[in-house]
Structures are given as structure tokens and as C-alpha cells.
Amino acid sequence: MSAPRATVRLQFHEGFPITDAIDLVEYFHKLGISDIYASPLTRARAGSTHGYDTIDYHVISPELGGEAALRKLVARLREFGMGLILDIVPNHMGVSPDNAWWWSVLREGPNSRYAEYFDIDWNSPDPSLKGKLLAPYLGDPYGKVLSEGQLKIERDQKTHEPIVTYYDARFPISPEHHEDVLRLMDETPHAFDASRTDGRQRLHDLLERQHYRLAWWRTAAEEINWRRFFEISDLAGMRAERDAVRDDIHSLFFRLYEEGLVDGLRVDHVDGLADPKAYCRYLRAELEKRADRRPADAPKRKPYVVVEKILAAGEPLATSWQTDGTTGYDFMSEVGQWLHDPQGEATLTTMWQSISGSTKTFTELSRTARRQLIQQNFAGEFDALVRLLHRIAHFDLMTRDWSPSAIRRVLTELLVYFPVYRTYADVQGHTELDQVPFTKAREGAHASLRPADYDLLDTMAGWLGGEAPRTIRRISAPCGCRPFAASSS
Numbered sequence: 001m002s003a004p005r006a007t008v009r010l011q012f013h014e015g016f017p018i019t020d021a022i023d024l025v026e027y028f029h030k031l032g033i034s035d036i037y038a039s040p041l042t043r044a045r046a047g048s049t050h051g052y053d054t055i056d057y058h059v060i061s062p063e064l065g066g067e068a069a070l071r072k073l074v075a076r077l078r079e080f081g082m083g084l085i086l087d088i089v090p091n092h093m094g095v096s097p098d099n100a101w102w103w104s105v106l107r108e109g110p111n112s113r114y115a116e117y118f119d120i121d122w123n124s125p126d127p128s129l130k131g132k133l134l135a136p137y138l139g140d141p142y143g144k145v146l147s148e149g150q151l152k153i154e155r156d157q158k159t160h161e162p163i164v165t166y167y168d169a170r171f172p173i174s175p176e177h178h179e180d181v182l183r184l185m186d187e188t189p190h191a192f193d194a195s196r197t198d199g200r201q202r203l204h205d206l207l208e209r210q211h212y213r214l215a216w217w218r219t220a221a222e223e224i225n226w227r228r229f230f231e232i233s234d235l236a237g238m239r240a241e242r243d244a245v246r247d248d249i250h251s252l253f254f255r256l257y258e259e260g261l262v263d264g265l266r267v268d269h270v271d272g273l274a275d276p277k278a279y280c281r282y283l284r285a286e287l288e289k290r291a292d293r294r295p296a297d298a299p300k301r302k303p304y305v306v307v308e309k310i311l312a313a314g315e316p317l318a319t320s321w322q323t324d325g326t327t328g329y330d331f332m333s334e335v336g337q338w339l340h341d342p343q344g345e346a347t348l349t350t351m352w353q354s355i356s357g358s359t360k361t362f363t364e365l366s367r368t369a370r371r372q373l374i375q376q377n378f379a380g381e382f383d384a385l386v387r388l389l390h391r392i393a394h395f396d397l398m399t400r401d402w403s404p405s406a407i408r409r410v411l412t413e414l415l416v417y418f419p420v421y422r423t424y425a426d427v428q429g430h431t432e433l434d435q436v437p438f439t440k441a442r443e444g445a446h447a448s449l450r451p452a453d454y455d456l457l458d459t460m461a462g463w464l465g466g467e468a469p470r471t472i473r474r475i476s477a478p479c480g481c482r483p484f485a486a487s488s489s
Contacts, residue, residue: 009038315437371416429466
């Protein structure tokens with residue numbers, strides 16, 4: 001048995017726990033299903049209906065029945081020679097007070113054991129975020145929320161530590177302030193009462209000394225200093241490229257595979273990882289290392305690894321990743337085309353134009369939407385890229401005169417015309433597969449930019465992987481500064 005014959009995806013949640021699937025196994029077997037493909041089973045935020053907001057990678061969610069329920073389901077599957085493929089989410093975690101890693105980072109800042117687990121810029125150019133992370137979870141601007149008394153200091157019911165509360169949300173207070181805060185709360189019941197001038201100032205001063213900055217949710221798009229899952233500030237990006245983080249995330253999954261409770265893994269949003277190729281090869285190697293230790297009743301096949309990746313038309317999945325493919329988007333697209341009559345396109349286009357008042361083509365509308373996303377939805381992330389490229393420009397006397405505005409202009413056009421989700425340049429530069437989409441993006445940007453920007457466009461193409469970083473010449477900086485790479489990414 002080299003691969004699953006057919007799978008059925010089950011979305012587990014509190015209303016449909018793992019044990020509810022046991023009675024369905026025989027039915028699935030009669031349908032010809034070889035494997036159940038399970039939604040994420042690790043502990044997620046309370047009440048999660050999807051499981052992609054993991055808060056603890058080390059346990060099967062108690063809300064779903066825990067590991068005991070999983071063992072019962074797998075035992076039933078084995079009766080019919082069936083397997084289990086598990087969805088895993090290494091790219092992001094759910095932001096929650098119940099997420100011990102995230103809570104530690106909020107509580108202890110850069111000194112937290114988990115400070116490097118999340119993709120946080122602790123050296124933000126914004127002075128108000130130096131050594132802090134932005135916490136964009138307020139429903140209104142900070143000043144309004146503070147003055148209306150919506151922020152309070154209370155004792156945590158379990159730990160008895162002082163915490164900040166905002167309706168149902170909770171935020172920690174740094175340990176070095178606990179003693180003073182508790183003493184003030186005991187001595188002066190209204191010490192942090194924001195309805196009083198002195199209490200409001202005292203509360204503000206305390207919040208300013210924390211390792212996070214509470215802010216209006218709308219600030220996230222422009223000021224966020226940590227990586228999220230797209231625009232979702234409740235899902236924090238993980239640095240799975242770091243060995244310690246990666247091993248911590250996967251320890252449970254590898255044990256489940258070795259014990260025969262899982263037969264394959266489906267990786268959620270693999271393109272959100274820093275180096276998908278290295279990650280997938282790591283996953284393959286670690287599973288194969290454990291394959292000989294699996295129980296006799298486990299399916300006899302190689303570890304099965306598939307990834308969630310939406311491929312553009314004509315874009316292949318690199319074989320060097322050592323995966324068994326993607327999770328069906330290509331197939332769904334092809335099936336979906338059978339459900340749409342091409343002759344209806346003209347009618348739909350006329351309807352759209354009458355409703356919108358626009359005669360732009362889909363391509364034109366797509367480019368307009370891309371610019372809007374860059375300027376509004378991902379302004380913070382985009383600004384961080386511009387700052388990075390500007391620093392790179394200053395490494396070389398030949399490029400140090402390129403301004404942030406020029407870099408912003410050229411980078412925008414590259415992104416607008418980029419035909420695929422991402423490239424995978426490494427120390428060798430672009431891969432052969434990357435070269436085609438990057439060339440298309442470069443040609444599109446060239447057509448829309450002014451001639452004065454062409455040199456920067458060509459140079460930036462090198463910074464973004466057009467040249468292998470290890471081959472780029474090195475120069476000596478003026479004023480006796482240390483040598484540095486002329487271009488690097």
C-alpha cells in the first residue's frame with residue numbers, strides 16, 4: 001500500500017468529538033474509503049470549531065476526547081485495514097491567555113523562553129514598540145478605552161497574580177511589577193480606577209511598562225511588528241525554521257506516528273513557513289526514521305506527507321520537497337470548471353458592469369485590488385520590507401542613494417505583477433522553477449515604471465534572489481567600517 005486510495009475529511013469540534021466518528025468507520029469502509037483525514041486535533045482555543053488556532057501542540061484536545069478517544073478511533077480503523085491522516089498547523093498558533101507560550105511572551109517580553117518561537121520584531125523603529133509587541137485587541141482607540149474605564153486591574157482567579165482585563169480578554173503584568181501592584185490594590189482599592197484622574201494616570205503608567213502595547217485593532221494593518229496568519233491578529237506566526245521551535249511543535253506528531261496512531265500528515269499553509277523545502281524534507285526524514293518502530297497492525301506504506309499549497313496554473317510542485325502532493329485544490333478547480341458553462345461569461349460580465357459601473361477587465365481589477373491590499377491591509381508588513389531593502393541598499397556605495405520612496409514604488413509593482421504565491425530563493429539564488437514567475441513579475445513592473453526606476457528594478461531583482469548571495473561581490477565600506485555584502489536578502 002503506497003498511498004491512501006480515497007479519504008474522507010472529518011471536521012472535529014466540541015459538538016462532533018473523536019468518538020462520534022467510531023460508528024461511521026464501517027460505513028466509510030463500504031464506500032471504499034481507505035483513510036480518514038482528520039482536522040487538527042491538538043488543543044485549540046476554547047470553543048474552536050475548526051482547530052487551526054492551536055494553543056498547545058503537546059496534547060490531543062480534551063474537548064475532542066483526548067488521546068484516549070483517538071486510540072479508540074484508530075483501533076476501529078485497524079479492524080478494517082484503514083488509516084488516519086492528521087492535519088497539522090506548524091505555521092501559526094492561536095493567540096489566547098490559555099496559550100502558555102504566548103502568555104509567557106506577553107508577560108516577560110524578549111526575556112521569555114518563547115520570545116524566539118514567534119516571529120516578532122523586538123527592535124521596531126517605533127519607539128513605543130521598542131522591546132514590545134503590538135497587542136491590537138481594543139475595540140476603540142486606546143485613549144478612549146482607557147478614559148472610559150474599560151481596562152481594569154484584577155487578580156487572576158488561578159494564580160492570584162495581577163492581570164489586565166478588557167471585558168473577557170486578559171493580559172499579564174510583568175512579574176517585576178507584581179509586588180507593587182498588589183500592595184497598591186490592598187492599600188488603595190481605587191488605585192487603578194480609570195474613572196479617577198490619578199487612577200487613570202497610574203493605570204496608564206503601568207501599561208506603558210509592560211512588554212506589549214495595547215492598541216485599537218485598526219492599528220494592526222499599519223503598525224503590526226509580528227507576523228500573523230495573513231490579516232488575522234488572533235493567529236501568531238511561528239518560527240518553525242528554528243530547530244528548537246520545530247522540534248517542540250512536532251514532538252507529539254512524531255510520537256503518534258511511531259505508535260501507529262497516525263499514518264500520514266497534511267501540512268496546513270506550507271507557504272507560510274520560511275523554508276518549505278527544508279521543512280518538508282525534515283518532516284519526511286523524521287517520519288522515515290520512526291517507520292520501522294511502528295506496530296505490526298499499522299498500514300504498510302511509506303510515511304504519507306501532503307501539503308496545503310494553492311498552485312497557479314502551470315505551476316508544478318517541486319519534487320525536491322519530497323512530499324506526496326497537495327491536498328486537492330487542483331482537483332477541485334478542475335471539477336469546478338465542469339459546473340460552469342463558459343457561455344454564461346458574457347451575461348455575468350454584463351451584470352457585473354451594470355452593478356459596479358466599471359468596465360475594467362478582471363486583470364485590471366485584480367491589479368487594483370493588489371495595490372489596495374499592499375497600501376491598506378498589509379501596510380505594516382510592507383513597510384518592514386521597504387526598511388529592510390533600504391538597509392540593504394546602504395550596504396553598497398552604488399545603491400545607497402536609492403530612497404525608501406523609490407524602493408516602495410518598485411517593490412509595489414513587482415508584487416502587483418507577481419503571478420504566484422511566492423518564490424523559494426535560497427543561498428543559491430532563484431531555483432529554475434522560480435525564474436519563470438519572477439521574470440514575468442519583472443517584465444510587468446518594467447512596463448509600468450518610469451525609466452528612472454529601471455536600474456533599481458534590476459538591482460532589486462538581484463536582492464530578491466536573482467543572484468546567489470554567496471557569489472555576490474564584497475566591498476569595503478568607507479570610514480573604516482567592516483566589510484559587508486553588496487547585496488543580500
